[in-house]
Amino acid sequence: DIQMTQSPSSLSASVGDRVTITCQASQDISNYLNWYQQKPGKAPKLLIYDASNLETGVPSRFSGSGSGTDFTFTISSLQPEDIATYYCQHYDNLPFTFGPGTKVDIK
Amino acid sequence: QVQLQESGPGLVKPSQTLSLTCTVSGGSISSGAYYWSWIRQHPGKGLEWIGYIYYSGTTSYNPSLKSRVTISVDTSKKQFSLKLSSVTAADTAVYYCARTGYTRSYFDDWGQGTLVTVSS
Numbered sequence: 609d610i611q612m613t614q615s616p617s618s619l620s621a622s623v624g625d626r627v628t629i630t631c632q633a634s635q636d637i638s639n640y641l642n643w644y645q646q647k648p649g650k651a652p653k654l655l656i657y658d659a660s661n662l663e664t665g666v667p668s669r670f671s672g673s674g675s676g677t678d679f680t681f682t683i684s685s686l687q688p689e690d691i692a693t694y695y696c697q698h699y700d701n702l703p704f705t706f707g708p709g710t711k712v713d714i715k
Numbered sequence: 716q717v718q719l720q721e722s723g724p725g726l727v728k729p730s731q732t733l734s735l736t737c738t739v740s741g742g743s744i745s746s747g748a749y750y751w752s753w754i755r756q757h758p759g760k761g762l763e764w765i766g767y768i769y770y771s772g773t774t775s776y777n778p779s780l781k782s783r784v785t786i787s788v789d790t791s792k793k794q795f796s797l798k799l800s801s802v803t804a805a806d807t808a809v810y811y812c813a814r815t816g817y818t819r820s821y822f823d824d825w826g827q828g829t830l831v832t833v834s835s
Contacts, residue, residue: 609778642821651811651825652762658819695762699820703777706762 610634610698614707620715627683629710631674631696639675640700646709647692655694656681688714717742719812719826727806727833733799737812737826744793745770750815752822753786753797755808763808767815768795802833 611634621627631641639659644652654663656672659679669684683690691714696707723735737751744751750767757763766776768786776784780799788795799806809830813822 640820644822651813651828652822653825654821654823657816657821657823663823697762697822702775703779704764704820706764708761 609703610637610700610705612696612698612705612707614694614696614710616710617708618711618713620713621686622715623686623688625686627686627690627712629681629694629712631679631681631707633677633679633698633700635700636676637698637700640698641672641674641679642697642699643670643672643681644695644697644706645690645692646695652695683712686712686714717814717824719814719824721810721812721826721829723829723831725830725832727802727831728835729803729833730801733797733802733806733810733831733833735797735810735812735829735831736794737796739793739795739814742814744788744795745790748817750817750820751788751795752813752815754811754813754822756811756828757805757808765797765799765810769817804833807831807833 613632641659643656646652660672671682693709693711695709718740720738727733752767753765768774768788783800785798809828811828812826814824
């Protein structure tokens, strides 16, 4: 199985701050990488697919980049409604696996 | 946008079989553009893909659960189902159903999730 790691595991930032989360795959996954947002008690929501494509309806302050084994997810200006846990997920092969998540809080 | 809704018992006894159904509305389960997945999340933990099914009945399972998992589909009822046998407390989790892209495997629509507790 491909192992996904994320850093940091949690962060606190102020409203308006730029927030960056990294995701690393244990082997080359090209751009087969998606990002999700999960708020407490809710199902995850797809934000970014194929490493850098913004899902329809998702605010443009969210973005993603990377390929191969190293990926980055960015919130350009943190908003109070962005408080959530963020997960990366690969689909290079089966089984699909997720990163352990990054919990984002407001400072 | 398609809607998915999980249903089934919230409490299952150890060694028994967990059974859940996902009902799809607002779209076709027979669309060739999607797989239909089950994903679980242990309390306070991350996400684990269990497996998926295509409308034709073709399945793929996570090897970690493969010996205990069966996913089936009933296109006439617009439902797909999960059976997980020989459950233990380690199978206590929130179970989600999700639509999965066929060529790009992202999970773009999810059910609300259902908590299944394994306890005697």
